[in-house]
Amino acid sequence: MRRIAFGRIAQESNSLSPVTTEFADFERTHLLQGDALLRACQPDGFEAPGFLRDAELSGFLRAVAARSGQIEAVPTLSAWAVPGGPIARATLENFKDRLTDQLRRAGPLDGVMLSLHGAMTATDTDEPEAEILAAVREAVPGARIAVSLDLHANLTPRKLEYIDVLAAYHTNPHRDHRKTGERAGAVLCDTLLGKIRPVSTWRSLPMVIGGGLTLDFLPPMLSVFWRLGSLERKVPGVLLANLFMSHLWLDTPELGWSVHVTTDGDRAQADRVADELADRLWAVRHKMPPDLPSADEAIAIARSARIRRKFGIVAMCDASDVVGAGAPGDRTELLDAALRRGKDLRWHMPIRDPDAIRALAEKSIGSRVSMAVGASLDPDRSRPVHVEGRLVRFDLTESFGRVAVLDLGHVQLVVTEGAALAMKPEFYLDRGLDPWQADVVVVKSFFPFRLYFARYIRKSIYVRTGGGTTDFDAWRQMSFARPTWPADPVQAWRPLDRARRAAWEAS
């Protein structure tokens, strides 16, 4: 019988956001320990309520169950917060202590399965996940460490130093969380059972953007994702093949795309497959994401979509303030444009403003409101907007704190205390707002809203309000440790990759 501890400390950090992620943000989203974690990851459990029934750790338990009687899975800690600014140091220390404490008390362990994101930063380090992994290794020195990562993870030598088995999502938008945990778990289990001898290699690409929209069902990435999946399924000897596309809002000099491949004992095969995948990624670096309309252009597009509005809604994503990618959610450009120049349209919009919520908590329902909203969390990037209207509703929610609805005439404004993804119809329905009654519904998610709002949406518009924390061209404000496309006119990836890996292997 082999024993494997499993757990998660995960958040996608937007290092441009000034809003630090605290312990309470994890408590609001997902925090489980011990037997509660084990129960949540069983086939009849709910691993991440409100988000996913089965995620990575449920997948890991499936891999364990498929080897019945040979592996014991030991639950530790699972913590997950919605994307936001860097993790506070005290919160990081808290989680490291909890996790290592559980590992030390778990009894003899042969392995550890950890679900991490791979693009987490903390207030004082770009590598909190390397710190977590180092602490795990120190707590259980003999145990092999398997890790599942988001495909927007930033692979670095500091992380790889501690990772024995690595699996990342094979889909974008991500919908294979469970499968990813199962892939990592299967390789870890079979390694411990002596059935396979995994050897891994990686490639570090000097590029931070490319692949167009990078969605797995659209060219140019469609064929790359197809090849990625078939390598694992169909090529004998390939245990795991992963690609990583940069999280665009991770301001670290080490940022870049990468490839990681594991084979059963064949280093030369791993090198061949890694080179092939790296070449495929390098070939799509010229495909940039599309240029997006401004707020006024977006309003004009929505206005002209008369027939579509008649039969449904126009969904508008403020692409400069996507909470699902870690933005504060307090930008006001779109609200200002809707109030002044979108008067012929009916709007449902969210804005995050804890200060406004404190003021609104003092008011009674139905009372008149004349106040400034927005730009209270990130005042350097937008300005408060003055609104006049009525307070029509005030609720307390579990996932984003207190929430108020302001009737501003043609705009129904949902003001939230915490980070609200505003990607499901329930965000509005639960506030008494029916999306069918709106012309334009504003969301703070890049893609998932398209699935959740599918029956309402007749047109989707991505708006660039500019200068936010989730702009596609954020790389223009960053500096990199080595020449990096497209900031530098890099012609070939191999020399830079070789130099980086040589430095790593020598250390």
Ligand SMILES: [Zn+2]
């Ligand atoms: Zn991702």
